[in-house]
Amino acid sequence: MLNNRIIPTLLLHEGGLVKTRKFKNPKYVGDPINAIRIFNDKEVDELILLDIDASREGRGPNLEALAEIAGECFMPLCYGGGIRTLEMAARIFDCGVEKVCLQSSAIDDPGLITQIASRFGSQAVVLSVDVKRDWLRTAKLYQSRSGKTAPMAWTEFMRIGVAAGAGEVMLNAVDRDGEQSGYDIELIRQATALIEVPLIAAGGAGKLTDFKAAIDAGASACAAGAMFVFYGPHRAVLITYPHYADLEQIVGVKQ
Template sequence: MLRSRVSPCLLIHKNGLVKTEKFKTHKYVGDPINAVKIFNEKEVDEIIILDIDATVNKSEPNYKLIKNIANESRMPVCYGGGVNTVEQAKKIIQLGIEKVAFSSAILEDPTILTPLCNAIGKQSVVVVLDVKKNFLGKYEIFTHNGTKKVKKKLEEVLRQIESFGVGEIVVNSIDRDGTMKGYDFDLVDIVRQKTDSPITILGGASNFDDILNLIKRYKVIGASVGSLFVFKGVYKAVLISYLNDVTKNEIVKVAEKNFRSD
């Protein structure tokens, strides 16, 4: 039986974990390996870890850190940041990571998806789309931490990456990043209409109801979460957490209901 996954998303900046707001400011929240250890104990579905420095600095993925994360993690890991080639992706998979996330490399040349899927398996290839609404209300894709606009339209990119093959698409709302104002359902609607690929939505979750509402509305979908799982209270004290038992049970009920209705 398929069910939605709920994945913490951790951002690596200068080898430490940070949380951003609308891709600006960087609040330090701890050590990556320590965070992985805590999420192990909380029996997390999956974890997404993105190095937000690598592509901007044109640097190679931090293989030493990736190996340490893979060795420590007891949950599936999706890792992204600075990955541009098939060889880099294969090396990351060989280190023990389950999925490799790409952004600018795919947006510049979507044809690389075919050799990537052949090399590491379609289920291990993830494309991350950082999306922001412009003053006309249209959604645009950005790379390099929201500083470089992609000329192609969102709908065109979704068609392209689906035609070449992809295991999963992570859609990250720049406008909702770190704001804890709820997921952007208008954005999710567009993505759902334009692709049949598995999708995960990131940006805006403020409470467990936001996660449940996303899953109830779109059935089998990935819900990724940043601030909600690393902050507590109005002053945003750092406290790593995960779903409570009540929410976990609700997600299981939704999955069972969806399974019976299919």
């Protein structure tokens, strides 16, 4: 087993999989079930699936589709999008999902984190913290639901979410999403200095050494999207995953 998880992140949009750039301009990359089967064959350790429409449209997840996806998934699955109540989280876990990822609902009511963590355990709750830099490069909390920055500091939102019971934080650099230019190392260092729970770095992975840089900065795991669904300078769609031996060289293995 690898020392650090390297996690593909898949985005659901209008029933298909897409990849965004800076949270905009979703490009279709394929069918969810086909992608899941490819990652099964690659023996991926964990998978994150985010419905990028649900919260913005004010609806819950498509439970029928989610159950089908989870049924095909041989690795632990984390799902986010449209989770607003404890009951909805319970139905998602009943579909075979191991973790839920919260953002919009956690901004509205951090108590939901506590409710879910109390019933299913902190390890089942991932807090999604999206951060966008302004023209002065000041890091601001970004609300994917509204497409705008929030008045609350991202560090405060992260602190509140962890205190409420989130067992893990996914820190996503909006400006680097889909750019494959490397993670925001400064953000990762700042975040890991403030929390004691594991942190998943997201936004910017383009090569294997980007994973090492994020882990060296304090990340416990690395998530990536574009790196696993595009190939070459023209971003041709090709769903893939690094060879295990190559990842061993980067992150090492547990003894």
